[in-house]
Amino acid sequence: MFSHNHSFTISPLGSPGYITSTTSYYWLSSEESPALVILPAIPTDVQYILQSVISPYPSVMFAVKAGGHIAVPGFNSSNGILIDMALFNQISYDETTTFVDVGPGQIWDNVSTTLVKYYNVNVNGATTCKNVGVGGFNLGGGYGNKSNQFGLAIDNIQAIDVVLPNGDIKTVNAKSNTDLFQALKGGGNNFGIVTNWTLSTHPQSGVYSHVLNYELQYFPRLITAIMEFSKLEVPKSNVEAVFECSRDPETGIVSIGASVELYYDAPSPPAGLFDAFLAIPHSWQRLDRTWQDRQDNLPGNHQTYRFGRPNGVNDIPTTFRGRFSSVMVSHYTALLIEAAVMAAGSFMEKFASHQGFQIYVDIWPFVSTIFDNSPPSAWPHTKGNPSGPLVINFKWEGQENDAFWLPAIEAMTAGLVKIAVEQGCSTYDAAQYYNLSLDNVTASDIYRGNYTQLQTVRQKYDPDNIMGRTGGFRIPLP
Template identity: 35%
Template sequence: MSTAKRNIQKICNDSKDGSVLYEFGGEGYKSSVRHFLESSTDVAAYAVQPGSETTLVEIMKVIAKEKVPFAVKGGGHAMCPGFSSTTGAQISMMRFKQVKYDEKAKTLDVGAGCLWDEVYREVAKFKRNVVGGASADGVGVAGWLLGGGYSLKTNKYGLGIDNVLKYRIVLPNGRIRTATKDDKDTKDLYQALRGGGNNFGIVTQFTLKTHPQTATFGASLSFPGTREDRVKAAIVKFVKEESRPEAAIVSAFRHTLRNGKREYNISVLCVFDAPRPSRRADIPFRMFADLMKGSASFTSNPVGWNARGATTTLETLPDADVQNAGPEDGSDLEESGFREMTADEMHDIISPYDLEPRVPFQVVSDPDIDSAIEENASFAVSPSTLTARGASRGGLTAMKGVGELAARGRFHCIMVSKYTKKLIDAVAREAEAAAQSLKAKNGQMVLIDIWPFLPSIFDNSPRGAAWPHKKGAAFGPLLAYFRWEKAEDDKFWLRKMKTALKNIEKVALEEGCTTGKLPYYSNTSLEDVTARMIYRDNLKSLQKVRAKYDPDDVMGNTGGYKIPLPK
């Protein structure tokens, strides 16, 4: 390690591009190793920020020669420990920040160190947009795209990997290649990178298709758990009736612990990727707006357009009068928090997975319960330590503040092709069952979501991708996201999450919503999911591609779902 470190230090010192090697400690080191949660951050021996492909090439040559354990970090939202973090050499791609629009080709070049927030801001200048991360707040481009990429635009344009035209990559041997589908020398590499993760080298730039972007329409809603039956019925109604690819919802059944008291709410993010229809009958999400209208009160401030904290009290209407009530032009929906907005404003709508949002929910309160959900409610968490595997390395002790959130947690998922009432009931039931342990086991949040897609989402997906998806076989992740405070509770919460999803999967099988053999989605799976479970029948061909581009297994020294070399 010391030889490799000295050589990489010299490479950085001799570079003309601002490349820097950071020792343990200091803000440069912390920025390089920092991840979304502390549980997925490790204590790297040192961190390096290459400033160009040229410097990255030289660093890769050292790593290959010295067999250095390493990790590559884009945005740092990988949840699994050791996937984009390491106790060896941490490579941060944060200096690869270019975002360049080609007006003639209508494509966008995006550096691997970019976050979706900055990509959206830049492309919006041209009234265009890309198929990108559904949660814009801090999610990195590289990991999301290399894993597949489900988006709020997926109903219309497919996955993120269906919209990548070109990859720039530094191969494990230090060569720089540009991979495209039409280049006979690199078309196998191009397809392997369409969902193949970090198995083939370090991607430095993506060239993406762009699409026209109009105004959008929607809201972010939050209902108290006492309204569970009505919200579930509205979700079922949306799934059955809405077939426009512009309309998307993400609903989360979320239990949190605040000040020692458990709270339960159901969030519904509603996005119509088109201008607001002129007739009420054509406006999507009416079933959710009607729930707002039938509430005793709600906070009238969906995404901060009006004075924060303004509250409107409505008279409760009988259920029979609520459905489809309102003027022909649907103007009453704005009273329920819905509004036409720019794409930038749409991306500022709260993610269903946030506890401390930068923009508040449209909140429904219930006068019949003591604790109403408060707008922008704060969430108190205790500082947590890093994972046991990373708490101390070579005399280095974990630094405070290396997680964007002082918390531990994971994503995990099952894959489903549709949602039925029984499956939605199972989601609510299992979230409730897992949440019973929040207080006793230092839990912060139990969340299980519902994100329905149309059966046609893969109908225009180009064939040949590493991650299996094809026309006529739609599926998407049913996600669980659990957060807790202490490393000593890791095993408990991981078991609890697996149990919840196993029980939900049983119902999904009975309902014909899954086969149990669909490919796992690597961006939201636990670390014990295998490469075969992700790539299924594509694994054998991917092994051959890996042998061609990484015969010395250099990328085997980093984390992630490793495609094994052929035996």
């Protein structure tokens, strides 16, 4: 099956490389036990794997892993063959075009840190926590704290190097294989294996990143401040408000609080922009003035902002399980935010009996012009139709508790969708967001009006349905 004329690394069951690849996930619940791990290093390695290892054996299932951040098991993990893209970790900046080539095995922290440090430019990538992989983020869409200025991460892709399921190696862009280029932007792992992203960059100055923690008694004032801010529509600004119910792993005490980042993409925000937040009593705060300081202080894979802790960041057990979910909204109302916070808090009494660790809702208002300059892509987002995720996150311990928490997050999501629709903030046919969708979401739920066209593109580039043997939200052949 394997030739010796290639540069990929094979990690058999139990080897150090195998252990590294199969345990470096954001969630313990994402981990599976592949028969074999392969780490390709160059595009021809990927070509060989697809042509000689995957294609001839129809019963072989496989998965492609980049950063390992997506929650649903089987999406970036497999009991068959795991293709780990960690060696595709290039960061190469072109000072003439101001584009940067980035490997799918890189994480956004490294990309932005390198670009800001050496070139004073930045990318429009993941900004909420550390260790989010470039590959999956781009294949799903990509919201960040620069989205109000530059749209989604996929709106900033200039070209993509991809190995097609039949082994062909192509560079696609807006003028070459346009249908495939558009399909790869938000289309998941349905069309091949990406080996390089060519991305736009933007000048990066100093920043204003002010994180504040609030106690429960100030939630009404905080919700009012969010609503006031969302009406201002200042593209260089971003506010994320995380309302969190969590159990202290040391004391077992369950508490609720909020952590808010007030971000402005320059050293000083306009006068009064964040005054409503700053006027509310807060239990802890931190102000960063450089991008590097902000990134250094973000929570990592196994950390979280924790109210009531002196430094605001606290370790999470590495054994946690969980899921992300989201409700796609065009805007917020105070009633919708209140309902989301109350829904999260309603599970506090269940933490002890079902080893709950954390539930939060992330209220993340975007400007109405967020998609005004978005080019065509797989995921439907167009000018005049703003949409962003109300993020829901559940974490718990113990596989035996999946049976309680998975239906719980599904029910909470469905309940908030109903309220969002009633409030005029969403519709039942809103396009779901790949990177924050539950197991019960389908590809047609995600791609909506683009679904049929994407099936046609799949038939063109993967007629043998090779990528149908991977995980993820599968777009079937027509």
